[in-house]
Amino acid sequence: MNYWPLMGIALVVIGFALRFNPLLVVVGAAVATGLLAGLDPAQVVEALGKAFNDNRYISVTWIILPVIGLLERYGLQQRARAVIEGVRGATMGKLLVIYLGFRQITAALGMKDIGGHPQAVRPLVAPMAEAAAEKSHGSLAEDEREQVKAMAAATDNVGLFFGEDIFFAIASILLIQGVFESAGYPLTPLQLSVWAIPTAICAFIIHGWRITALDRGLGQRRRSTRA
């Protein structure tokens, strides 16, 4: 058996790990895999061209950008911030759990650019979480402050990652569809995206529990040092 085509897999891993331009890495790996499997260079270009062409539907998702951009022009990001600011006065735990749910739901509805670290976490979610924690627990030590801010950023990531795949017209779902279709297993986007729901629920429960545990932990630390 000819094991050389496996070099393509190694090339992808090494190329990404070394931070080369990912498009160059992917095409390089495809060309190497084809050549090592015994195709001649023209056949490799043909195979790549056919495969890219057959998977055009994956990039169709970007046609949503003018809609999102237009709404941003009229303050969509500011509106999202106003919604988050609406929970002012909540405890840190409650605030971040609400933000987690908000981020998961909006991402599941195709608005994954609502939120994000530069737009929402730095100007809004992290300072609000910090202020809420200080209100409940008094002034925070340096390491506690870091934990709360880092948890705010982590909450944004978890909410996005485990919400966005419920939206069917997203690159990751269509990439899955493309890979399985090339292998002879035609699937529909909705068939795939409903299976993102169980994990989304687990993510909400697990991360939500950890957020409240952090909030509780800050309180316990104080009670035990005072005692």
Place this chain on the structure above:
Amino acid sequence: MITYEWLYWLAGAFFAGWAVLSLRDGRIGNSAFWGVLAASFFLGSHLSDFANGVLVLALVAIAGTGAIKRSAPATTTPEERSDYSARLGNRLFAPALIVPVTAVAGTLLYNYTPLEQTGLFEARRETLILFGIGVLLALAAGMAWLRPPLLAPAEEGRRLIDSIGWAAILPQMLAALGAVFALAGVGDIIGGLAGGVIPQGSIFLTVVVFALGMALFTIIMGNAFAAFPVMAAAIGIPLLVETYGGNPAVIGAVGMLAGFCGTLLTPMAANFNIVPAALLELKDQNAVIRQQIGTAIPLLLCNIVIIYVGAFLLWN
């Protein structure tokens, strides 16, 4: 019958529009990239495989030279946006909701009523086609309601697509890589190898290896999308689907999410994990990852259970 070809013309028109606007803005690299992509969408179905391959190489060449830059088309100021946001309120979310509602409600309506017999849409393609229709409806609603300058949606879209840059076609390129792997027989080779390593017939252990492999490759590469064609070709398709007869939809969807657990754990995913630590001026650049470990690991275990139950116990 409405087919994907219609959708390709629609997307081609958007990409061509961005190419023209980029050219007008003096951004030759961006214009060339979106222009070649538009050509692929308009002409791809009529070109030879070789010509399509040349388009791919051209796209990669433009991206590889770093010719695609962010752009800053004229838009509203932050103050104006705050005013609009206060005035328009939560109704601002409504046009964005038109898209998923059209696609999901449309798909259900089409599949569970006699509409399906009309054969209006290409089989299994209705959701994405309805997504395209939803986008057009949302644009029309937004234009009628907000009355922006005519070119505003195109320019705002260009601002966003240029901030994504070459990464916009990475998923499509990775799917193409998956197809080349399949053609080169990568799955058969690994299926043969892994059959010798993983105890014969242990479906659960194979699921564990698949999910851990997705997470591990993602940790090394910093990108679950890149890990996916690799692990699908290696274990997902040859072993879980073909040898053990698992449900491909669960294996694909939840396998990707197992990869996302890896994304939470790696400094290689700098945009999500390292950049925020810098933005928040944290002393420890891995502080965000530290907060994510306690979520990522139990969630990875959940994903293993979901694949095992959903793709095998419930399926067979």
